[in-house]
Amino acid sequence: MVKVLFVCLGNICRSPTAEGVFRAVVRAHGLEEIIEVDSAGTHAYHIGEAPDARAQAAAVRRGIDLSELRGRQATRCDIESFDFILAMDRENLKYLRALSPPGQEQKIRLFLEFAPARPEREVPDPYFGGESGFDRVLDMVEEAAIGLLEHIQRERL
Ligand code: 4NP
16 A cells, blocks of 8 residues: 655645545556545644635536545644655645654655656645636646656556
8 A cells, every 4th residue: 555645734725636636547547445645734724624615616627526525634643654745835845844753754745746847846825816826736736646656656566
């Protein structure tokens, strides 16, 4: 089993989008019994909430349903138990590294490392912006999700 956790600030926009997209990629390759996928936030603001309506609408336009996901906060235990902890931006990365038990920090990376052809290394927070920000998140996340699956297939399976 390979366990993947996506992390952003609120766990209602970027990381549930990444979870939904990566789940779809994993399912399309018939690997859902082998790769476990989850998401969490660094902050507690949106615990128990469904993803932001704008994130859900943007995902539905690409055939992805996020409606069953619920916000939760990342814990130290998550860092112990997941193999890949993928931060959406450098703030999330810094927070997770500080939360990490000693010796586990190498599991925590920027998600966009897996989209090396893109110029960006951070998925920008779409929360305070317009609809187009959510489509941009999906463009980035779709590319990195494919790169991540290829990496896992190469290194872990
Ligand atoms: P996310 O977006 O980190 O992609 O889920 C945000 C959601 C909520 C807030 C900030 C970012 N907030 O400040 O409540």
